Amino acid sequence: MSSNTDMKRLTRLSAILLQLQTKRIINSTDLAEKFAVSVRTIYRDIRVLEQIGIPITSMEGRGYSLTEGYKIPPVMFTQQEANALITAGELIRLNKDSSLTSAYKEAVDKVKAVLNYSAKDKLELLSKRVAVSPASLKEPTSSSLSLVQNALTSFTVLRITYQAEGKNESTERFIEPFAFYYSLQQHWTLIAFCRWRNDFRMFRLDRIKTVYLTDLKFLPHQLSLQDYLKEKEKNFISPDKPLS
Template identity: 75%
Template sequence: MSTNTDMRRLSRLSAILLQLQTKRMLSANNLAEKFGVSVRTIYRDIRVLEQIGVPVASLDGKGYSLAEGYKIPPVMFTEQEANALVTAGQLLHLNKDSSLISAYTEAVDKVKAVLNYAAKDKAELLTERVAVSPASIKQATSNSLTAIQNALTSFAVLRISYTAEGKTESSERLIEPFAFYYSAQQHWTLIAFCRLRNDFRMFRLDRMGVVELTDMKFTPHQLNLQEYLQEKEKNFITTDKQLS
């Protein structure tokens, strides 16, 4: 086997390990398609990982996952990857949700912490040399995005107070978070099943008052996000008209 082939395989093994770290389960077909190799090659790669002590579990023929509790050393970022995150962080100030800005800033700080000194200095320099027009940055209009994200992924019911378009008084809702949509008006919108209306609705985060996590759980919805959005667009229903 040539040196180039060995290097490609070593690179692929590292990449497979990274994929297994970031996904709960991956099939051999998924991995073969991602890396442009045969399924048989993936089988061989998985055996190599097992032989060097990586606890790869096979889940009833459905795919592979890392054994729960297995810890992988911190991932090292390239200079280009770190710079991309730094630049994206500046653009993130346009999103108008303070909780997301805070969480992203903390994440980027953790990335910087594992960089070598040279890359760290360059990342700091880039941070000082990327700016967004002040006219584009308005005061944050919500601070609940990250809390709602947690509810969405945990299938937890939220209790919110909500002021609909054109109304002055808020109403209390129990909602089941389904998906997020960033509108053309640059507002974060939550698509959720509203128990008051017994239907899916769009709720602008800047119109939410209280956002409270309840102890209630709901069954995951099978709604397809893209189909839902396409149907709304086809019917010429704007976000504001859906907020009721």
């Protein structure tokens, strides 16, 4: 086997391992298409990973996953990847939700922690040489994005008080978070099933006055975000004009 073939396989094994770290389940057919190899080759790759001590669970008819509780040491970031995160961080600062900007800063700090000294110095230099126009930076108008994200992924009902556009009074709603939409007006909007309206509605985060996690759970919605947006477009309803 040529050294070039060996390198390709090593790269593929590393990529499969990364997929196992970042996804709950991966299947051989998708991996074969992704790397343009046969399914049989993927089977052999999985066996190699098992032989070097990676505890992979095979789920018949579904795919592969890392054994529950197994943790792989943090992946080292390349200089280019770290640079991209620093640059993206300046754009994140434009966001109007303070919880997102705070969480991103903490994530970048963790990335810096695994870099070597030389890379840290370069990153520090880059962070001083990237800027966003002050005119673009506005005070945060919401701080609930992170909490709502957690509710969405754990299928937890939220209790909110919401002030719709043009309304003087707020209403209390029990909602099931479904998806997020970032509008042309640079506002985060939450698409959620409103139990009061018994239908999907859109809520601008800056108009949510209070938000609380409840002990209630809901079943995942079968509707996809793409289908929802297509329906909005078909009915000539702009996602940038939340209906609540």
